[in-house]
Amino acid sequence: MEEKCLEAMIGIAEDMYEQMREGKIPELRIATRTKHNIEFNEDSEVWVYGDRKSVRSAKAVKGAYQLLRMAYVIDFLKEQLNQNRSSTLRELYYISENWEKGKFNEQQESDRLIEDLEILTVFQREHFHIRPEEDGATVIGPLRIREETRRGVKEIHCQDDVGEGGYQIPINVDRIDFVNHDAKFVIAIETGGMRDRLVENGFDEKFNAILVHLKGQPARSTRRLLKRLNTELNLPVVVFTDGDPWSYRIYASIAYGSIKSAHLSEYLATPPAKFIGIMPTDIIRYDLPSDKLTDKDIKALSSILTDPRFDSDFWKKEVNLQLELNKKSEQQALAKYGLDYVTDVYLPDKLSESGII
Amino acid sequence: MIAEELAKKQREISIAEFFEKNKHVLGYSNPSKSLITCVKEAVENSIDACEDANILPDIFLKIDRNDNLKVTVEDNGPGIVKEQISRIFGKLLYGSRFHAIRQSRGQQGIGISGAVLYAQLTTGKPAVIISKTSPDKKAQRIELYINTRKNEPEIVKEEFVDWHRARGTRVELEVSGIYVKERKQSVLEYLKETSVVNPHTKITFIDTEGDIFEFKRVSEELPQATREIKPHPHGIELGTLMAMLRQTDSKDLKSFLKDEFVRVGDKIAQDVIERAGLDRKQNPGKLSREEVIGLLKAFKNTDFLPPPTDCLSPIGESLIMKSLMAEYRGEWVYAVTRKPKVYSGHPFLVEAGIVYGGEIASEKMTLLRYANKIPLLYQQGGCAITRAVESVNWRNYGMQQSKGELPVCPAVLMVHIASTNVPYTSESKEAVSYIPEIADEIRLALQELGRKLKEYVERKERLKKKRKKEDVLSAVLPLLARKVCQILEKDEIDVDRIVAKIIGKVHIERLVSENDEYREVNLKISNFTNSRKELKIYEICSGEVEASDAKIIQSSYSTLKWNVTINPEDTATLLYRIKGKIINKKPMIEGVEEFELAGGEVTEMNS
Numbered sequence: 016m017e018e019k020c021l022e023a024m025i026g027i028a029e030d031m032y033e034q035m036r037e038g039k040i041p042e043l044r045i046a047t048r049t050k051h052n053i054e055f056n057e058d059s060e061v062w063v064y065g066d067r068k069s070v071r072s073a074k075a076v077k078g079a080y081q082l083l084r085m086a087y088v089i090d091f092l093k094e095q096l097n098q099n100r101s102s103t104l105r106e107l108y109y110i111s112e113n114w115e116k117g118k119f120n121e122q123q124e125s126d127r128l129i130e131d132l133e134i135l136t137v138f139q140r141e142h143f144h145i146r147p148e149e150d151g152a153t154v155i156g157p158l159r160i161r162e163e164t165r166r167g168v169k170e171i172h173c174q175d176d177v178g179e180g181g182y183q184i185p186i187n188v189d190r191i192d193f194v195n196h197d198a199k200f201v202i203a204i205e206t207g208g209m210r211d212r213l214v215e216n217g218f219d220e221k222f223n224a225i226l227v228h229l230k231g232q233p234a235r236s237t238r239r240l241l242k243r244l245n246t247e248l249n250l251p252v253v254v255f256t257d258g259d260p261w262s263y264r265i266y267a268s269i270a271y272g273s274i275k276s277a278h279l280s281e282y283l284a285t286p287p288a289k290f291i292g293i294m295p296t297d298i299i300r301y302d303l304p305s306d307k308l309t310d311k312d313i314k315a316l317s318s319i320l321t322d323p324r325f326d327s328d329f330w331k332k333e334v335n336l337q338l339e340l341n342k343k344s345e346q347q348a349l350a351k352y353g354l355d356y357v358t359d360v361y362l363p364d365k366l367s368e369s370g371i372i
Numbered sequence: 373m374i375a376e377e378l379a380k381k382q383r384e385i386s387i388a389e390f391f392e393k394n395k396h397v398l399g400y401s402n403p404s405k406s407l408i409t410c411v412k413e414a415v416e417n418s419i420d421a422c423e424d425a426n427i428l429p430d431i432f433l434k435i436d437r438n439d440n441l442k443v444t445v446e447d448n449g450p451g452i453v454k455e456q457i458s459r460i461f462g463k464l465l466y467g468s469r470f471h472a473i474r475q476s477r478g479q480q481g482i483g484i485s486g487a488v489l490y491a492q493l494t495t496g497k498p499a500v501i502i503s504k505t506s507p508d509k510k511a512q513r514i515e516l517y518i519n520t521r522k523n524e525p526e527i528v529k530e531e532f533v534d535w536h537r538a539r540g541t542r543v544e545l546e547v548s549g550i551y552v553k554e555r556k557q558s559v560l561e562y563l564k565e566t567s568v569v570n571p572h573t574k575i576t577f578i579d580t581e582g583d584i585f586e587f588k589r590v591s592e593e594l595p596q597a598t599r600e601i602k603p604h605p606h607g608i609e610l611g612t613l614m615a616m617l618r619q620t621d622s623k624d625l626k627s628f629l630k631d632e633f634v635r636v637g638d639k640i641a642q643d644v645i646e647r648a649g650l651d652r653k654q655n656p657g658k659l660s661r662e663e664v665i666g667l668l669k670a671f672k673n674t675d676f677l678p679p680p681t682d683c684l685s686p687i688g689e690s691l692i693m694k695s696l697m698a699e700y701r702g703e704w705v706y707a708v709t710r711k712p713k714v715y716s717g718h719p720f721l722v723e724a725g726i727v728y729g730g731e732i733a734s735e736k737m738t739l740l741r742y743a744n745k746i747p748l749l750y751q752q753g754g755c756a757i758t759r760a761v762e763s764v765n766w767r768n769y770g771m772q773q774s775k776g777e778l779p780v781c782p783a784v785l786m787v788h789i790a791s792t793n794v795p796y797t798s799e800s801k802e803a804v805s806y807i808p809e810i811a812d813e814i815r816l817a818l819q820e821l822g823r824k825l826k827e828y829v830e831r832k833e834r835l836k837k838k839r840k841k842e843d844v845l846s847a848v849l850p851l852l853a854r855k856v857c858q859i860l861e862k863d864e865i866d867v868d869r870i871v872a873k874i875i876g877k878v879h880i881e882r883l884v885s886e887n888d889e890y891r892e893v894n895l896k897i898s899n900f901t902n903s904r905k906e907l908k909i910y911e912i913c914s915g916e917v918e919a920s921d922a923k924i925i926q927s928s929y930s931t932l933k934w935n936v937t938i939n940p941e942d943t944a945t946l947l948y949r950i951k952g953k954i955i956n957k958k959p960m961i962e963g964v965e966e967f968e969l970a971g972g973e974v975t976e977m978n979s
Contacts, residue, residue, distance in 0.1 A: 086855035
């Protein structure tokens, strides 16, 4: 596997070498990573990149730097694989400090370049021995897992063996096995505050639910876990978020696949995941406390209207309604009706509407 | 008897009093301005004298400080005969220019005699004039006062002296005044601005501290002489018309109109007379005031052809550019001379020039105003030229500008109005009043300058960007090549040609392969620019040379010369064999600019 991955990376360097040897301006073609270049794949039911390519060409200053950094990164990864070491995305960014003109100006650039490499090689960063920082997202619920840790294999029950903080999702989710479970469904929650509320109210026990804390836009490992829980354990997944455009995007990245990593959609996305977050209609239905939309919110909502992943009557109606209302509400706005309202009324309502309970 | 004596007395005090009362409009309102006015009168007199005699002016000015200030101005003009000296310098309001309708420096104050009077009134010293009309003669030296009772010259000393000049005039005035430096209104600034519009004039100035300033001559050509024209009926005023009627030699009204005005023929003259309800046979000298007013009104109601405009003498675009560049050492200059136009019967034309960048500081744009080649140093704020400049939206041309102000830009802008009748705001002739026709012309001229400047600045920016891009790429691409080769463990490859291709240059590459007998040299020339290039390529070699398509010039070394034409995107290959060495480091090329070439050296062999 690693050898093939290395071969694929060397192949990129060979491409550039051949172009330069022939006196051509070196360039690389990489799938365009915008909402205009994602397509729905009928088989996997997720959104993947279409045929549009962006050219990174040495013709422009920016492109020339990108190619130079690409060469430096390939050289570094080659050494890393040969020595069987690994590093984090952040470490890679700092390592580039020594690359003079090849150095990155901010971590976002090196992160993106690794994504470029994934797309070009059709391998994942784990194969390059590059991992993200611990994200800290957690799971709590009636699930027993077996994790291969550096200190041996451990079996953990995600209710009985953990504190209130829950079980921390490891970076490489494929290294855990599901032993057994007593769950009826999985609920992914956007904010820490709401997760804690559900834990305090004993929601996991009462409803036999696995609570997954997303911590905002979920990391790959969190999305991979949701996908595995759904496909391997056949558990339905619901996503419980705030009622604003950023939350809808969180849902989209879980259910449809994210734009930035659409090359991994088939591996990360959970198409059957259902949205049970706060919707614009809920703001009216539950008469929730709300805030006015900011200019950024409005821009993000308008952008959603042209995002092919949201091209359904449901989302069109809801987003347009929200623009009309000019309001957004948080999950915790439900506390208006008391601390138990969310677990006693709201979630049971939503879950039965979705046919989960 | 008493009345007559009173009248006489009145006349006696009149000239000194006239000066005292009017000194603010005559340019003598304060000590520093008075000094500038004295310099101005003398220098302009000198330039006029030279131009009238078709001599390129060479003016020398010195200001010495003793108890007072001594102003000495010398020229290389034709010199002045003795009788004229006393009249020109010793009599106020004497001069031939007073009634002439022509574009002239004159019409300024009361001329050099005003300066003589100012000197006399402030220091009591006579004016000293030396003039020589022929190299064979001695110079005439005269010391004179103006008799303020009679307005007549009073010579206190006259003699013949030796003088180093072949011809010319020198005037020395001792005045009380203040010499200031480094200010918008100063002798130095006046000379500088004068020099800009008189490129044919050389001015040497020695100031009170003995510092020498030279304003070089940048043109060997005398300006076209201005032509006198008769007045146009639309440009005449009541007083002037009455004076003309009194002084004319014409016997009847109709011939008066035809003889004394431009654009008045038989039929038009008849129209005017009828419109005024007069008779063509009337004696012009005997018209009543009311009849003259009627005549003026008839002028207004009659259409005439506009006056001829070929009587104006512009400085010209190329000379303005040369002068501005010489004086302000910018990096770019442009000038416009507009076609002559007419306002209220007066021909006029507008010229404008701008010099940008280089040594010019980036603050508010400096504005130089001129009327009939005279710099206007005072009342900038109250001048229609300033208003016109401020009314242009310079932001359209990429400059910063607060509303109604001069733009911020490292530039010096000059505007010149030439006319037979410059519409000054007042007798002091320091600012021009607002005339829509003139303002429009100024704006049009400025807009053209603005457009050209914008084009220049943008082109410069583009080149700068291109150069920066080239710098980056010629650093980054070799690094990329090296890194890629390192990854693949291959020999390094040369990417100069690729950089040339990206930047759009002509690239030349010399590949040498050797065998036992000779070296084979391969020149590969690629044209990555977007224009067709006609090139001459040279190589200098020692030893035996073989090249089928090159011209070989033999001396101690052999010079190979090829003529090649390469279209954009095309590549040419030249081959030759040598037994010796190549002497020149890089192939030499003619027919391409330095910034367009990579891999070779630009040369100018002209062989």
